[in-house]
Amino acid sequence: MERTINIKVKVWRQAGPKAKGHFETYALENISTDSSFLEMLDVLNEKLISERQEPVVFDHDCREGICGMCSLYINGHPHGPDSEITTCQLHMRKFKDGDTITVEPWRSAAFPVIKDLMVDRRAYDKIIQAGGFVSVNTGGVPDANAIPIPKRDADLAMDAASCIGCGACAAACKNGSAMLFVAAKVSQLALLPQGKVEAAARAKAMVAKMDELGFGNCTNTGACAAECPKCVSLSNIARLNREYLCAKMKD
Amino acid sequence: MWLTDSSIGRKLVMSISGVALVLFLLFHATMNIFSITDALFGVEYYNAICKFLGANWYALIATLGLAFLVVVHIAYAFFLEVQNYRARGRQRYAIEGKQPAVEWSSKNMLALGVVILLGIGLHLFNFWGKMQFVEIQHIFGIHVCETALANATNGVLIIKDTFANPVYVVLYLVWLGAIWFHLTHGVWSALHTMGLNNDTWMPRVKCISNVVATLVVLMFAAVVVFYFGVSLAA
Numbered sequence: 216m217e218r219t220i221n222i223k224v225k226v227w228r229q230a231g232p233k234a235k236g237h238f239e240t241y242a243l244e245n246i247s248t249d250s251s252f253l254e255m256l257d258v259l260n261e262k263l264i265s266e267r268q269e270p271v272v273f274d275h276d277c278r279e280g281i282c283g284m285c286s287l288y289i290n291g292h293p294h295g296p297d298s299e300i301t302t303c304q305l306h307m308r309k310f311k312d313g314d315t316i317t318v319e320p321w322r323s324a325a326f327p328v329i330k331d332l333m334v335d336r337r338a339y340d341k342i343i344q345a346g347g348f349v350s351v352n353t354g355g356v357p358d359a360n361a362i363p364i365p366k367r368d369a370d371l372a373m374d375a376a377s378c379i380g381c382g383a384c385a386a387a388c389k390n391g392s393a394m395l396f397v398a399a400k401v402s403q404l405a406l407l408p409q410g411k412v413e414a415a416a417r418a419k420a421m422v423a424k425m426d427e428l429g430f431g432n433c434t435n436t437g438a439c440a441a442e443c444p445k446c447v448s449l450s451n452i453a454r455l456n457r458e459y460l461c462a463k464m465k466d
Numbered sequence: 467m468w469l470t471d472s473s474i475g476r477k478l479v480m481s482i483s484g485v486a487l488v489l490f491l492l493f494h495a496t497m498n499i500f501s502i503t504d505a506l507f508g509v510e511y512y513n514a515i516c517k518f519l520g521a522n523w524y525a526l527i528a529t530l531g532l533a534f535l536v537v538v539h540i541a542y543a544f545f546l547e548v549q550n551y552r553a554r555g556r557q558r559y560a561i562e563g564k565q566p567a568v569e570w571s572s573k574n575m576l577a578l579g580v581v582i583l584l585g586i587g588l589h590l591f592n593f594w595g596k597m598q599f600v601e602i603q604h605i606f607g608i609h610v611c612e613t614a615l616a617n618a619t620n621g622v623l624i625i626k627d628t629f630a631n632p633v634y635v636v637l638y639l640v641w642l643g644a645i646w647f648h649l650t651h652g653v654w655s656a657l658h659t660m661g662l663n664n665d666t667w668m669p670r671v672k673c674i675s676n677v678v679a680t681l682v683v684l685m686f687a688a689v690v691v692f693y694f695g696v697s698l699a700a
């Protein structure tokens with residue numbers, strides 16, 4: 216049977232990148248516990264529009280946990296209090312009647328706020344552009360079994376490749392470090408023969424871009440991996456360190 | 467220079483200086499244990515080591531090297547933390563959630579480091595100032611009183627004097643507590659920074675970290691507690 220709850224949402228409102236932001240609290244009644252967190256925000260926005268107020272701006276796209284667009288810092292956790300899910304996969308049944316839910320944008324100097332809860336995450340795209348690819352002409356698609364790859368490496372590469380670039384790692388990190396993201400993107404290629412060829416140049420270029428964009432120095436707190444919706448493992452960071460240090464030693 | 471310009475380079479300096487300091491602590495703690503065995507078996511190895519590590523060229527070079535490591539470690543600690551504070555941005559979160567997997571010490575390395583630094587200050591005043599420093603003054607022809615010079619290599623006597631005072635006992639134990647927290651995170655973090663980790667080794671590396679931290683701290687604490695006991699018995 217459907218249950219409903221009455222809640223308050225305390226939302227960060229900020230008119231533009233340069234404007235000073237503040238929290239605004241809205242009361243919502245009869246929110247279905249079967250609805251998703253973003254559906255709850257849709258209800259809030261319908262209400263705001265009907266009252267001729269400006270709706271809350273927030274990022275979202277696929278709403279099924281694969282695109283990495285949704286990016287809300289809910290009650291002190293990126294992607295909310297539940298683990299291993301994105302904001303769009305968060306259900307309202309995780310909250311209780313009478314709760315006040317605090318919703319903030321990602322806060323990181325490299326992810327400036329565009330408006331309200333929407334931040335500019337192009338910094339991650341720029342890191343990918345710096346080297347997160349394989350630049351050989353692959354021609355036609357070869358058979359999957361033409362290049363033998365140990366199961367272990369294939370699995371590790373696949374796990375690293377599950378990163379959706381959402382930015383929760385940098386948002387969760389007290390040091391504003393993007394190491395988990397960069398580590399995942401370096402690892403998914405460094406583990407496979409196709410990516411190994413450019414591994415050293417890639418690690419150097421992506422780390423240099425990450426530093427240039429103003430992300431912090433990783434101190435291995437592990438908050439990133441604890442909050443990552445795709446459970447990207449912290450040990451990828453050790454692999455990135457290894458790749459980077461070996462590349463620098465060779466120079 | 468990539469050791470200052472890149473984040474991983476800066477972390478490497480932090481980890482190498484940190485591990486070198488840990489190795490020094492392991493040596494220092496082991497050497498201290500002789501001050502207990504001496505008292506128990508009526509021998510004088512500890513003071514022999516003190517004499518060996520007095521103001522002679524090799525001990526002075528080692529002391530300078532050690533001071534250099536400490537300065538590098540602290541300078542980089544502040545360098546990194548200021549950059550990290552900036553990277554997080556001026557606008558802080560209203561609510562900071564906790565993750566059970568994240569160790570408390572990993573988020574408070576700088577605060578723990580400052581406590582350690584204060585402890586180092588006290589320690590230099592209590593021991594180094596009465597031992598190697600007195601000898602150095604003597605070598606440079608600065609007048610030091612006869613008894614101070616005579617006691618400069620009598621480590622056991624100075625240990626006895628210091629830990630007869632309960633205030634110093636408490637301060638030293640607090641200091642050792644801070645070192646324990648710093649090292650339970652520091653040792654595995656340093657190995658991780660050097661790239662020496664993977665999913666299989668993660669629990670092992672953390673275990674090594676806890677063992678090393680506990681061993682170092684217990685060896686030091688044993689001396690403090692033992693000589694406090696000696697003062698009570700006297």
Ligand code: HEM
Binds near residue numbers: 487655
């Ligand atoms: C007995 C003296 C000390 C030892 C043995 C020691 C050891 C270590 C080790 C092994 C690390 C880990 C490095 C890494 O994560 O790569 C570390 C990190 C750190 N230390 Fe120390 N440390 C000492 C004193 C200090 C002092 C006096 C300060 C500051 C005033 C300090 C501040 C820090 C900070 C902020 C970090 C974290 C930096 C990071 O992880 O990037 N430490 N220390």
Ligand code: SF4
Binds near residue numbers: 442444
């Ligand atoms: S590593 Fe995890 S938290 Fe970071 S961007 Fe990728 S999916 Fe998001």
Ligand code: FES
Binds near residue numbers: 275279302304
């Ligand atoms: S909207 Fe696509 S992952 Fe959440």
